[in-house]
Amino acid sequence: METYAEPSCASVDLQGDSSLQVEISDAVSERDKVKFTVQTKSCLPHFAQTEFSVVRQHEEFIWLHDAYVENEEYAGLIIPPAPPRPDFEASREKLQKLGEGDSSVTREEFAKMKQELEAEYLAIFKKTVAMHEVFLQRLAAHPTLRRDHNFFVFLEYGQDLSVRGKNRKELLGGFLRNIVKSADEALITGMSGLKEVDDFFEHERTFLLEYHTRIRDACLRADRVMRAHKCLADDYIPISAALSSLGTQEVNQLRTSFLKLAELFERLRKLEGRVASDEDLKLSDMLRYYMRDSQAAKDLLYRRLRALADYENANKALDKARTRNREVRPAESHQQLCCQRFERLSDSAKQELMDFKSRRVSSFRKNLIELAELELKHAKASTLILRNTLVALKGEP
Amino acid sequence: MAAEREPPPLGDGKPTDFEDLEDGEDLFTSTVSTLESSPSSPEPASLPAEDISANSNGPKPTEVVLDDDREDLFAEATEEVSLDSPEREPILSSEPSPAVTPVTPTTLIAPRIESKSMSAPVIFDRSREEIEEEANGDIFDIEIGVSDPEKVGDGMNAYMAYRVTTKTSLSMFSKSEFSVKRRFSDFLGLHSKLASKYLHVGYIVPPAPEKSIVGMTKVKVGKEDSSSTEFVEKRRAALERYLQRTVKHPTLLQDPDLRQFLESSELPRAVNTQALSGAGILRMVNKAADAVNKMTIKMNESDAWFEEKQQQFENLDQQLRELHVSVEALVCHRKELSANTAAFAKSAAMLGNSEDHTALSRALSQLAEVEEKIDQLHQEQAFADFYMFSELLSDYIRLIAAVKGVFDHRMKCWQKWEDAQITLLKKREAEAKMMVANKPDKIQQAKNEIREWEAKVQQGERDFEQISKTIRKEVGRFEKERVKDFKTVIIKYLESLVQTQQQLIKYWEAFLPEAKAIA
Numbered sequence: 001m002e003t004y005a006e007p008s009c010a011s012v013d014l015q016g017d018s019s020l021q022v023e024i025s026d027a028v029s030e031r032d033k034v035k036f037t038v039q040t041k042s043c044l045p046h047f048a049q050t051e052f053s054v055v056r057q058h059e060e061f062i063w064l065h066d067a068y069v070e071n072e073e074y075a076g077l078i079i080p081p082a083p084p085r086p087d088f089e090a091s092r093e094k095l096q097k098l099g100e101g102d103s104s105v106t107r108e109e110f111a112k113m114k115q116e117l118e119a120e121y122l123a124i125f126k127k128t129v130a131m132h133e134v135f136l137q138r139l140a141a142h143p144t145l146r147r148d149h150n151f152f153v154f155l156e157y158g159q160d161l162s163v164r165g166k167n168r169k170e171l172l173g174g175f176l177r178n179i180v181k182s183a184d185e186a187l188i189t190g191m192s193g194l195k196e197v198d199d200f201f202e203h204e205r206t207f208l209l210e211y212h213t214r215i216r217d218a219c220l221r222a223d224r225v226m227r228a229h230k231c232l233a234d235d236y237i238p239i240s241a242a243l244s245s246l247g248t249q250e251v252n253q254l255r256t257s258f259l260k261l262a263e264l265f266e267r268l269r270k271l272e273g274r275v276a277s278d279e280d281l282k283l284s285d286m287l288r289y290y291m292r293d294s295q296a297a298k299d300l301l302y303r304r305l306r307a308l309a310d311y312e313n314a315n316k317a318l319d320k321a322r323t324r325n326r327e328v329r330p331a332e333s334h335q336q337l338c339c340q341r342f343e344r345l346s347d348s349a350k351q352e353l354m355d356f357k358s359r360r361v362s363s364f365r366k367n368l369i370e371l372a373e374l375e376l377k378h379a380k381a382s383t384l385i386l387r388n389t390l391v392a393l394k395g396e397p
Numbered sequence: 398m399a400a401e402r403e404p405p406p407l408g409d410g411k412p413t414d415f416e417d418l419e420d421g422e423d424l425f426t427s428t429v430s431t432l433e434s435s436p437s438s439p440e441p442a443s444l445p446a447e448d449i450s451a452n453s454n455g456p457k458p459t460e461v462v463l464d465d466d467r468e469d470l471f472a473e474a475t476e477e478v479s480l481d482s483p484e485r486e487p488i489l490s491s492e493p494s495p496a497v498t499p500v501t502p503t504t505l506i507a508p509r510i511e512s513k514s515m516s517a518p519v520i521f522d523r524s525r526e527e528i529e530e531e532a533n534g535d536i537f538d539i540e541i542g543v544s545d546p547e548k549v550g551d552g553m554n555a556y557m558a559y560r561v562t563t564k565t566s567l568s569m570f571s572k573s574e575f576s577v578k579r580r581f582s583d584f585l586g587l588h589s590k591l592a593s594k595y596l597h598v599g600y601i602v603p604p605a606p607e608k609s610i611v612g613m614t615k616v617k618v619g620k621e622d623s624s625s626t627e628f629v630e631k632r633r634a635a636l637e638r639y640l641q642r643t644v645k646h647p648t649l650l651q652d653p654d655l656r657q658f659l660e661s662s663e664l665p666r667a668v669n670t671q672a673l674s675g676a677g678i679l680r681m682v683n684k685a686a687d688a689v690n691k692m693t694i695k696m697n698e699s700d701a702w703f704e705e706k707q708q709q710f711e712n713l714d715q716q717l718r719e720l721h722v723s724v725e726a727l728v729c730h731r732k733e734l735s736a737n738t739a740a741f742a743k744s745a746a747m748l749g750n751s752e753d754h755t756a757l758s759r760a761l762s763q764l765a766e767v768e769e770k771i772d773q774l775h776q777e778q779a780f781a782d783f784y785m786f787s788e789l790l791s792d793y794i795r796l797i798a799a800v801k802g803v804f805d806h807r808m809k810c811w812q813k814w815e816d817a818q819i820t821l822l823k824k825r826e827a828e829a830k831m832m833v834a835n836k837p838d839k840i841q842q843a844k845n846e847i848r849e850w851e852a853k854v855q856q857g858e859r860d861f862e863q864i865s866k867t868i869r870k871e872v873g874r875f876e877k878e879r880v881k882d883f884k885t886v887i888i889k890y891l892e893s894l895v896q897t898q899q900q901l902i903k904y905w906e907a908f909l910p911e912a913k914a915i916a
Contacts, residue, residue, distance in 0.1 A: 221741040228734035242720035368912040379901040
């Protein structure tokens with residue numbers, strides 16, 4: 001099929017580090033799964049070749065993501081959010097409904113609607129490829145994450161990774177883990193002894209909690225706007241068709257008027273469609289990505305908080321051991337470990353959160369500028385064709 | 398001279414800041430030209446946003462007086478003009494008379510929270526050619542406005558009264574400007590009278606707007622939400638278009654019932670127009686009977702023109718209906734888009750508040766503002782979609798039904814003639830029989846009857862020829878009007894679309910530097 005060199009939601013400012021370049025060079029959609037061809041170019045000594053590719057499915061990406069999340073070494077880092085599962089359901093359903101068809105629809109209308117749906121299908125396909133690609137590229141760009149053994153395996157191992165989708169028990173387990181996590185977090189912050197000593201983190205926590213909720217809201221609503229726009233564009237199809245048949249039937253001056261109008265609506269339809277898809281890419285997708293990324297940042301904060309709680313507990317245990325004068329040594333070393341872990345996490349978290357902010361700001365900037373520019377472009381194009389039609393209509397006797 | 402008729406280019410008028418005006422202030426918005434003696438250019442009513450500004454190309458808006466009770470539904474400024482305006486020139490010259498611009502209804506300045514209800518743009522402009530076209534000595538110069546809907550009475554007996562304002566220089570009217578209060582059933586009564594007089598002889602009588610039990614009940618019950626305001630506005634605009642179409646018809650304009658409707662302060666109540674009245678049910682039964690009859694009449698069409706035209710109108714009807722359905726969907730979806738955009742604007746504002754990077758936060762707030770303005774834009778466009786495009790189509794669907802009715806009457810007329818011929822034949826046969834049987838008194842009777850029926854046959858033939866002639870003329874006039882109507886409205890509608898796009902450009906151009914300023 002097609003090659004996708006450019007991620008559509010280029011939300012990541014990846015330093016051009018050429019020592020490890022990853023991209024999804026090809027993708028094939030088969031009935032209910034998508035097969036991605038992951039191509040790697042690297043001069044790192046670890047790899048057997050300098051250029052190689054493997055075929056991966058969505059589940060394998062998830063496996064990789066989970067492997068990172070569960071790895072204690074990366075507790076202090078923001079793990080790039082996993083790509084969403086490819087979902088062609090809605091699109092496929094629509095295509096099927098079109099096929100079953102409505103006999104009142106003319107041949108041209110049918111062709112146009114089919115065209116629209118196929119374009120939609122293709123757009124969804126491109127997006128899912130881009131999201132999988134961005135996930136890998138962020139990993140490849142991160143100085144620590146790129147060195148992960150599982151990552152190398154993912155990129156290089158020629159065979160199937162034998163990663164099956166999570167079964168019910170695992171899914172349930174994951175679900176419960178999330179609940180426990182949020183309950184735990186609430187509990188931690190309620191603990192009397194646990195005071196956030198660092199203003200930076202206190203601010204970040206408040207900020208992220210609110211930000212994440214609001215960006216999720218904004219994303220959902222942006223989706224609705226985009227869908228309404230698409231609906232509007234689709235409405236132009238039957239209007240154009242009806243005007244066309246009106247025009248061909250007329251014998252008077254209205255003939256040309258109707259035919260010109262039919263043409264106009266056809267072109268407006270394409271423009272409205274582009275507005276919708278641009279809003280989708282530049283606004284909805286960006287919001288969606290940062291919704292996930294901010295969740296990943298929240299997860300990091302949680303891990304740090306957990307480490308702080310452990311540290312506090314270790315302190316308490318040490319005090320107790322000292323008063324009783326029993327097992328002081330193990331308590332001391334445990335406390336030291338906790339302290340070191342907490343400080344390590346705090347340091348790296350600070351850096352990660354600042355990176356997150358600068359990533360977010362530059363991505364929003366880029367996408368908002370592009371959005372405005374595209375909206376302007378389409379509005380100007382619409383104005384032009386409208387004006388041309390007006391001139392033609394007014395010019396007639 | 399022709400240049401003065403040129404509508405001012407769109408985009409000249411500055412859109413008013415709606416937030417500045419409030420309910421209760423004088424709405425300084427009518428673009429009615431006062432009685433200036435110089436010919437003024439007719440204003441194409443563009444979207445109300447344009448009308449509100451002091452349009453530099455057109456006549457200056459005048460001071461307006463508000464109706465007293467406008468507290469519940471609608472506020473519009475109508476100009477109350479003194480009837481002895483001295484500046485008025487007599488219209489017998491061939492110069493284009495001071496074209497009186499129709500009272501352009503103004504927008505309701507409502508707080509942003511509610512859906513902004515606006516009044517329909519005025520559709521009927523007149524060109525100079527039209528004015529000079531009329532055959533009679535008077536130059537066709539009459540403008541009708543329907544405005545100021547106000548609720549009279551309470552509960553289920555309540556009704557809406559509309560002000561019907563006529564401005565004319567025609568000599569048949571006693572004054573040059575006058576207004577009366579009418580209720581919806583009055584309009585229906587007028588149509589019923591005109592239809593009964595003119596339809597069966599082949600005139601295409603414009604149909605009155607449709608009744609709506611649901612819509613009216615909501616209004617009666619006092620539900621003052623945006624949907625009942627919209628209903629009233631929709632009806633007001635429809636009534637205005639109805640009257641304007643009716644007065645454009647040269648024959649109907651001469652009708653005394655029409656004159657009485659426009660002029661008399663009191664009008665006998667038309668009681669037979671209620672949907673569920675005895676007369677209403679009788680009408681329905683008659684319509685059904687007509688439909689059956691139509692199927693059984695097999696006419697020998699000698700004139701291919703009629704067959705062709707009937708087919709043409711049949712096709713046109715079907716296609717307009719299809720188009721109408723699609724346009725209604727468009728209106729609905731544009732309203733949805735507007736609502737979704739408003740919701741997104743709110744969440745973008747919230748997001749901007751949360752954002753702790755100052756420049757990005759500001760940009761997001763700006764984005765929220767842009768989206769809010771765009772939501773308004775979509776609402777206005779939906780409005781234009783409806784009042785210009787959708788209502789035009791539904792008006793014509795009903796008009797074509799009237800045209801079809803006229804063709805049916807011709808068929809009935811033919812049937813009557815045919816029946817008379819058959820009866821005459823029978824009478825002649827009867828006479829022949831009498832001759833043979835030699836019954837002198839019966840023969841005389843037969844001869845009388847033959848004479849009677851010969852006259853009926855002649856009358857039948859005359860009627861049929863007359864109705865055919867009238868229909869030809871009417872259809873010609875109708876088609877001409879239709880072309881003009883559609884062209885005018887299509888152009889207006891496209892201009893509204895251009896307007897929307899231009900506003901979009903403005904908003905996004907203002908936003909772009911904000912986005913670039915994110916550092």
